[in-house]
Amino acid sequence: MITTVIADGKKEYDFIELLKSRAQNSDKNVIPIVSEIIENVKTNGDKAVYDYTVKFDGKAPEKAEISADEIDAVISECDPKYIETVRKAAKNIEDFHKRQVQQSWLTTKNNGVIMGQRIRGLKRVGIYVPGGTAAYPSSVLMNAIPAKIAGVEEIVMCTPPMKNGKPNPNILAAAKLAGVDRIFLMGGAQAVAAMAYGTESVPKVDKIVGPGNIFVATAKKLLYGTVDIDMIAGPSEILIIADKSANPKFLAADLMSQAEHDKLASAILLTDCEELANQTVKELERQVQTLSRNEIINSSLDNFGAIIVCSDIKQAVLFANELAPEHLEVCCENPMEYVGKLDNAGSVFLGNYSPEPLGDYFAGPNHVLPTSGTARFFSPLSVDSFVKKSSFICYTEEALRNDAQDVVRFADTEGLTAHANSIKVRFEDIDFE
Numbered sequence: 001m002i003t004t005v006i007a008d009g010k011k012e013y014d015f016i017e018l019l020k021s022r023a024q025n026s027d028k029n030v031i032p033i034v035s036e037i038i039e040n041v042k043t044n045g046d047k048a049v050y051d052y053t054v055k056f057d058g059k060a061p062e063k064a065e066i067s068a069d070e071i072d073a074v075i076s077e078c079d080p081k082y083i084e085t086v087r088k089a090a091k092n093i094e095d096f097h098k099r100q101v102q103q104s105w106l107t108t109k110n111n112g113v114i115m116g117q118r119i120r121g122l123k124r125v126g127i128y129v130p131g132g133t134a135a136y137p138s139s140v141l142m143n144a145i146p147a148k149i150a151g152v153e154e155i156v157m158c159t160p161p162m163k164n165g166k167p168n169p170n171i172l173a174a175a176k177l178a179g180v181d182r183i184f185l186m187g188g189a190q191a192v193a194a195m196a197y198g199t200e201s202v203p204k205v206d207k208i209v210g211p212g213n214i215f216v217a218t219a220k221k222l223l224y225g226t227v228d229i230d231m232i233a234g235p236s237e238i239l240i241i242a243d244k245s246a247n248p249k250f251l252a253a254d255l256m257s258q259a260e261h262d263k264l265a266s267a268i269l270l271t272d273c274e275e276l277a278n279q280t281v282k283e284l285e286r287q288v289q290t291l292s293r294n295e296i297i298n299s300s301l302d303n304f305g306a307i308i309v310c311s312d313i314k315q316a317v318l319f320a321n322e323l324a325p326e327h328l329e330v331c332c333e334n335p336m337e338y339v340g341k342l343d344n345a346g347s348v349f350l351g352n353y354s355p356e357p358l359g360d361y362f363a364g365p366n367h368v369l370p371t372s373g374t375a376r377f378f379s380p381l382s383v384d385s386f387v388k389k390s391s392f393i394c395y396t397e398e399a400l401r402n403d404a405q406d407v408v409r410f411a412d413t414e415g416l417t418a419h420a421n422s423i424k425v426r427f428e429d430i431d432f433e
């Protein structure tokens with residue numbers, strides 16, 4: 001079961017190293033496998049993808065792309081109540097992400113110079129939607145809705161088939177509702193490679209976004225440069241900071257909610273209350289038996305789970321900032337007190353009634369978040385992830401004349417005489433220094 005330790009500085013930092021190495025070590029092991037898949041898809045296109053689908057997913061559809069008619073037929077199998085829930089979630093996600101939209105702008109300075117920035121959606125984006133150990137229709141919404149709001153022209157989606165070679169109806173329903181344009185039934189590194197290079201059937205995209213297992217994450221990393229990517233959103237993580245006001249039943253449930261994703265997922269509780277730590281262990285042991293994915297949960301908690309008793313909540317905050325977790329719950333008496341002090345986390349959940357799964361499905365913020373400590377420099381998936389910007393400059397002759405000497409001096413200092421010349425030829429009457 002989960003390790004419980006008293007914080008002594010060294011133990012917590014050893015734990016950070018363990019979590020970092022969990023990503024790095026598994027990365028190292030899969031790089032040769034993923035590289036081979038990428039090369040094969042680059043050379044053999046659809047045929048290679050088909051073979052890998054048979055190998056890893058069991059059964060492959062004859063045609064990887066799902067037609068509009070097929071989509072409608074499959075969606076008709078969905079529970080109408082589920083469709084209603086998807087609609088409500090989509091509305092919350094849309095409301096949240098619309099607030100992220102940045103406007104193009106231009107400004108005219110006193111001297112008549114015009115400058116500005118144009119923001120527009122990317123042309124074609126590829127969305128990866130996990131579907132291996134569990135299918136995630138919620139990830140369809142989290143990827144496609146911000147892309148749509150950003151004005152992406154074409155959204156292509158790849159998701160693995162179910163064991164019977166068929167698409168998951170709930171994923172298709174979410175895709176249709178969120179405005180995905182084309183859907184391909186393929187998963188893993190082969191799907192990422194197909195979108196990066198293009199195949200006979202899959203169009204080449206400009207950017208690939210979305211979470212996935214270690215094969216997907218490694219493929220994205222290796223193909224960065226051939227296409228843009230969002231971030232490395234790998235195995236899920238939860239870190240909870242709790243004081244004695246927290247409820248051990250809630251804490252255990254929330255820890256297991258992320259452990260459930262993957263044997264490589266991590267779940268950590270930091271508390272200043274030893275009694276709460278012990279009660280949470282008991283709750284974990286009791287609740288895990290009632291959960292269907294208990295084998296995955298136990299494995300994840302055994303290897304990457306911990307309860308650490310800190311001297312105070314300040315020490316817990318320092319540790320959290322060092323670890324930079326994907327999800328951070330603050331189950332303390334005054335959670336708002338800590339908002340300004342939590343510098344590194346993908347998404348922060350405040351108070352006893354903001355459990356992490358609320359964010360996974362429904363509240364509105366994105367659930368595609370940086371993992372493995374990369375929340376130090378990556379941000380959650382957002383509308384920004386789907387736009388590109390270009391700036392523009394328009395000077396008058398008079399304005400350029402005023403700045404000419406400074407530009408020439410800069411160019412001369414860099415030894416770039418052709419740069420200086422481009423200014424000089426416009427003002428032959430100026431005697432440049």
Ligand SMILES: NC(=O)c1ccc[n+]([C@@H]2O[C@H](COP(=O)([O-])OP(=O)(O)OC[C@H]3O[C@@H](n4cnc5c(N)ncnc54)[C@H](O)[C@@H]3O)[C@@H](O)[C@H]2O)c1
Pocket residue numbers: 033052056057129130131132133134136139160186187188189190211212213214215216233234235236261262265326367368369370371
């Ligand atoms: N960070 C986030 O925002 C976020 C969100 C949702 C899910 N996740 C994570 O996404 C992951 C989903 O993983 P999953 O496995 O369920 O689905 P997945 O779709 O990512 O992976 C399934 C695919 O992996 C490939 N694969 C499986 N075994 C392989 C092997 N031995 N060699 C090569 N390829 C192989 C297959 O092609 C298969 O289609 C989990 O780790 C979960 O924690 C993260």
Ligand SMILES: N[C@H](CO)Cc1c[nH]c[nH+]1
Pocket residue numbers: 136138139235236237258326360367368369
């Ligand atoms: N918690 C995952 C991100 O780590 C997202 C997710 C999808 N479905 C359920 N949860």
Ligand SMILES: [Zn+2]
Pocket residue numbers: 236257258261357360
């Ligand atoms: Zn989740």
